[in-house]
Amino acid sequence: MAKRYDAIIVGGGHNGLVAAAYLARAGRQVLVLEQRHLVGGATVTEELYPGFKYSVFSYVVSLLRPEIMRDLSLARHGLEILPLESTFTPLPGGDYLLRGPDHAQNHREIYRHSPRDADVYDEYGRLMAQMAMAVRPILGMAPPNPAAPGWRDLQSLAQLGSHVRSLGGERFHALAKLMTMSAADFLDEWFECEPLKATMSASGIIGTFLGPRSPGSAYVLLHHYMGEIDGAFRAWGFARGGTGAISNAIANSARSFGAEIRTNAAVEQVITKNGRATGVVLAGGEEIQARVVASSLDPKRTFLKLCAPADLPTEFREAIERYKIRGSSGKVNLSLAALPNFTSLPGAGLHLRGSISISPSMDYLEQAFDDAKYGEFSRHPYMDVLIPSLIDPGMAPPGQHVMSCFVQYAPYNLKGGWTDAQRTAFGDTVVNTLCEYAPNLRENILHRQVLSPADIEAVTGLTEGNIFQGELALNQLFFLRPVPGWAQYRTPVRALYQCGSGTHPGGGICGAPGRLAAMEMLRDGL
Amino acid sequence: MLPGTPFHSRTAPLCAAQNWRRWGPCVVAGSYELQPEREYFAVRTSAALFDVSPLYKYAIRGADAARLLNRVITRDVNRCRVGQVFYTPWCDAAGKVLDDGTLQRLGEAVFRLTCAEPNLQWLYANATGLHVDIEDVSEQVAALSLQGPSARAILQQLCASDLSGLRYFHALTTQLGGISVGISRTGYSGDLGYELWCEAAAAPQLWDLIWEAGLPFGMVPAGILALDVARVEAGLLLLDVDYTSARAAAIEARKSSPYELGLGWAVDLRKENFVGRAALALEQTRPAQWRFVGIEVDWLAVEGLFNAAGLAPQVPTQTLRASVPLYLGDEWVGYASSTVWSPITKRYIGLAHLRAPHFATGTGLQMEVTVEHQRRLAAAQVVDLPFYDPPRKRS
Numbered sequence: 001m002a003k004r005y006d007a008i009i010v011g012g013g014h015n016g017l018v019a020a021a022y023l024a025r026a027g028r029q030v031l032v033l034e035q036r037h038l039v040g041g042a043t044v045t046e047e048l049y050p051g052f053k054y055s056v057f058s059y060v061v062s063l064l065r066p067e068i069m070r071d072l073s074l075a076r077h078g079l080e081i082l083p084l085e086s087t088f089t090p091l092p093g094g095d096y097l098l099r100g101p102d103h104a105q106n107h108r109e110i111y112r113h114s115p116r117d118a119d120v121y122d123e124y125g126r127l128m129a130q131m132a133m134a135v136r137p138i139l140g141m142a143p144p145n146p147a148a149p150g151w152r153d154l155q156s157l158a159q160l161g162s163h164v165r166s167l168g169g170e171r172f173h174a175l176a177k178l179m180t181m182s183a184a185d186f187l188d189e190w191f192e193c194e195p196l197k198a199t200m201s202a203s204g205i206i207g208t209f210l211g212p213r214s215p216g217s218a219y220v221l222l223h224h225y226m227g228e229i230d231g232a233f234r235a236w237g238f239a240r241g242g243t244g245a246i247s248n249a250i251a252n253s254a255r256s257f258g259a260e261i262r263t264n265a266a267v268e269q270v271i272t273k274n275g276r277a278t279g280v281v282l283a284g285g286e287e288i289q290a291r292v293v294a295s296s297l298d299p300k301r302t303f304l305k306l307c308a309p310a311d312l313p314t315e316f317r318e319a320i321e322r323y324k325i326r327g328s329s330g331k332v333n334l335s336l337a338a339l340p341n342f343t344s345l346p347g348a349g350l351h352l353r354g355s356i357s358i359s360p361s362m363d364y365l366e367q368a369f370d371d372a373k374y375g376e377f378s379r380h381p382y383m384d385v386l387i388p389s390l391i392d393p394g395m396a397p398p399g400q401h402v403m404s405c406f407v408q409y410a411p412y413n414l415k416g417g418w419t420d421a422q423r424t425a426f427g428d429t430v431v432n433t434l435c436e437y438a439p440n441l442r443e444n445i446l447h448r449q450v451l452s453p454a455d456i457e458a459v460t461g462l463t464e465g466n467i468f469q470g471e472l473a474l475n476q477l478f479f480l481r482p483v484p485g486w487a488q489y490r491t492p493v494r495a496l497y498q499c500g501s502g503t504h505p506g507g508g509i510c511g512a513p514g515r516l517a518a519m520e521m522l523r524d525g526l
Numbered sequence: 527m528l529p530g531t532p533f534h535s536r537t538a539p540l541c542a543a544q545n546w547r548r549w550g551p552c553v554v555a556g557s558y559e560l561q562p563e564r565e566y567f568a569v570r571t572s573a574a575l576f577d578v579s580p581l582y583k584y585a586i587r588g589a590d591a592a593r594l595l596n597r598v599i600t601r602d603v604n605r606c607r608v609g610q611v612f613y614t615p616w617c618d619a620a621g622k623v624l625d626d627g628t629l630q631r632l633g634e635a636v637f638r639l640t641c642a643e644p645n646l647q648w649l650y651a652n653a654t655g656l657h658v659d660i661e662d663v664s665e666q667v668a669a670l671s672l673q674g675p676s677a678r679a680i681l682q683q684l685c686a687s688d689l690s691g692l693r694y695f696h697a698l699t700t701q702l703g704g705i706s707v708g709i710s711r712t713g714y715s716g717d718l719g720y721e722l723w724c725e726a727a728a729a730p731q732l733w734d735l736i737w738e739a740g741l742p743f744g745m746v747p748a749g750i751l752a753l754d755v756a757r758v759e760a761g762l763l764l765l766d767v768d769y770t771s772a773r774a775a776a777i778e779a780r781k782s783s784p785y786e787l788g789l790g791w792a793v794d795l796r797k798e799n800f801v802g803r804a805a806l807a808l809e810q811t812r813p814a815q816w817r818f819v820g821i822e823v824d825w826l827a828v829e830g831l832f833n834a835a836g837l838a839p840q841v842p843t844q845t846l847r848a849s850v851p852l853y854l855g856d857e858w859v860g861y862a863s864s865t866v867w868s869p870i871t872k873r874y875i876g877l878a879h880l881r882a883p884h885f886a887t888g889t890g891l892q893m894e895v896t897v898e899h900q901r902r903l904a905a906a907q908v909v910d911l912p913f914y915d916p917p918r919k920r921s
Binding site: 070076080085353389391398 | 561563742873
């Protein structure tokens with residue numbers, strides 16, 4: 001008789017691997033099934049051209065929970081996180097804004113643009129760090145169900161209540177503002193310098209189909225602030241070897257605890273018997289049995305593609321159909337013969353070793369969003385650009401470089417669809433935009449990989465190519481993620497769980513959904 | 527004013543931080559940038575170029591060179607083949623460590639001893655009646671240390687000799703762009719790395735050669751603050767920080783034997799008589815009173831202490847060169863002499879001295895942590911050294 005596992009994890013992305021590692025660590029027989037030839041999902045490094053390694057999709061790390069790194073001994077399994085040092089915003093008029101690791105230098109630099117903002121900058125940083133501390137306990141808990149609370153929910157709610165009380169009035173009010181305002185409005189209360197505001201507000205739109213002036217974007221700002229590295233909030237890092245190194249470290253950890261990982265194994269269907277999940281069917285027809293099945297795929301893919309409609313209550317199915325998961329971003333990866341030379345700050349230096357942000361003003365970002373609202377990709381897109389080979393020289397041959405461009409907006413539902421011609425036009429727009437600031441870029445491009453949201457969906461399976469497996473909007477967070485009543489990793493199908501970014505606390509290379517889901521499975525007696 | 531090193535004309539323009547630190551008889555860069563973080567990461571991910579010229583260097587030649595050294599150091603010089611390098615301590619007659627360093631055997635009767643403190647008088651004192659020539663070449667010989675995973679690839683471009691054949695703790699003499707250079711596969715980083723030795727007059731030219739060759743690999747110039755983090759991860763001790771030279775100790779209790787410093791492996795009691803042998807032979811028969819170990823401070827405990835004060839945890843990002851008390855319950859059991867947050871292993875680590883019987887691996891302890899002006903205790907554990915040991919170091 002074929003082996004029956006304790007748990008099958010559908011999808012070998014970082015959350016699936018984290019869930020598997022925790023279950024295996026608890027002594028369970030776990031099998032991870034990944035459709036591609038390599039693990040990682042959207043957290044992969046691929047050497048598409050000899051010597052040039054791309055973090056094809058996700059490209060930086062900050063949100064990965066420290067407790068996961070510790071529990072799974074990820075450093076011992078090869079994870080090395082290198083710091084990103086700076087944020088560089090080149091401006092069209094030949095000026096720039098550069099923030100780096102040194103406090104006094106930052107003050108001097110911001111002072112050049114706005115003496116007032118230079119003084120406020122620290123105060124803002126302190127408040128955001130406090131806010132991140134304030135929401136941190138929430139990241140580590142399974143959301144309570146306030147509508148139909150059981151004993152555990154009441155306990156969690158009471159804990160939350162006392163936690164909120166402990167924040168005090170000022171911090172609580174700031175938190176309430178962050179939860180409800182737009183990033184633009186929130187930042188307007190603090191700053192006047194356009195490139196500073198725009199660059200900061202950009203973290204409020206990444207991965208969402210919102211503009212900086214859309215209400216709710218301030219929360220996403222906070223979401224990106226919650227990352228902590230070595231106890232320091234707002235620290236962003238680069239995994240040595242690219243983001244795939246993170247997946248590999250988690251996979252190695254999971255294997256060390258005894259988990260099995262199968263690649264080239266696409267799950268087509270979840271098998272149920274009497275309303276209970278009992279296993280999966282792979283493409284090709286192979287059936288594998290398990291006591292529980294946990295899907296790390298996004299909610300739409302899990303419930304609308306893998307589950308038979310008859311297995312789900314109609315209301316639930318409708319709620320999943322309504323779940324907002326809108327692709328808004330693309331990715332362009334370049335191999336370069338030489339470094340880009342920015343007109344505003346020529347030569348190599350600190351400014352190239354961090355995030356290069358194409359976000360000169362609030363209007364620029366909002367106009368980029370305007371195009372997307374009506375089904376076009378932004379003619380002048382927002383970009384978060386990184387040169388990973390300057391941080392980890394192993395990413396490219398000596399003297400040459402790789403460049404990662406996260407590009408927004410690129411709506412999934414593009415007018416006329418994502419044809420090859422549209423993809424090329426999108427890639428051209430990205431290169432042209434960058435060349436406005438660094439004209440030598442074009443002649444140094446050796447290879448170019450352009451990924452539209454449709455491409456991201458096709459390769460990773462992420463619905464609409466949405467990097468967070470669903471909008472990080474207040475109506476889809478915490479006890480509402482992915483849908484009300486089903487935020488505790490369980491589903492209407494017994495023994496079927498969710499463990500992806502579509503569950504609390506959401507997307508980014510965070511791992512918390514995988515860990516919390518594994519805890520719930522174990523709590524249910526797995 | 528203390529002089530710069532032979533590389534000063536090259537390092538000075540690069541030292542944006544103007545962070546000059548004393549090292550022995552010279553000043554060198556503490557860090558080149560205001561934040562030394564990148565210089566540390568270069569050691570682990572690309573390559574970092576250190577000016578290590580302030581080391582004291584002695585050329586020891588002559589028919590009795592090996593005999594002199596065998597009288598001084600605790601390891602057996604006869605086991606050191608030509609082209610090999612020994613790391614070794616040396617002791618006073620009471621078997622207490624005076625200094626430690628590396629000994630390169632450049633020829634059958636030609637050695638180079640490097641160390642942290644002056645030892646010329648000690649060498650002379652032990653050379654009485656021997657046919658040996660001892661020359662202090664500290665100022666004549668300039669030294670660079672190139673540490674990091676790309677170190678070999680960088681040097682190989684310049685070097686006619688095949689460096690992949692140069693094993694860990696071995697050395698060769700070669701030409702780099704017309705400069706005669708000694709290359710030893712050594713360093714103080716616990717990573718793949720080499721030290722380069724040349725005539726002081728050729729120093730700027732050597733720096734320029736390596737600079738050009740290293741840039742495409744992301745090499746950076748690095749100061750001693752970065753090296754100080756790497757060496758703790760590598761479990762390497764530092765004179766005047768992790769131990770006091772028996773020569774300088776104000777009280778007997780501050781002296782340490784090689785056994786107490788985790789250097790028992792470098793004491794060869796089988797060889798002919800050497801300074802301190804009798805005392806060490808006796809000590810070896812007795813149970814150890816102290817041991818030099820690694821400790822890991824429990825991050826959750828530290829985080830909890832700081833969170834209770836409403837603060838994010840604060841840990842030393844540069845090596846804290848201060849004695850920090852260690853307890854077991856109410857009992858003082860030792861002290862950490864170097865503590866630091868290890869960026870690559872994500873652990874709060876320390877090099878520590880523990881009293882018997884509390885030094886077994888896995889022993890639970892508490893380390894003093896100051897939180898908001900108050901002394902607290904955080905859980906810590908004795909762990910094996912080194913903390914970080916990539917295969918590339920030896921491969």
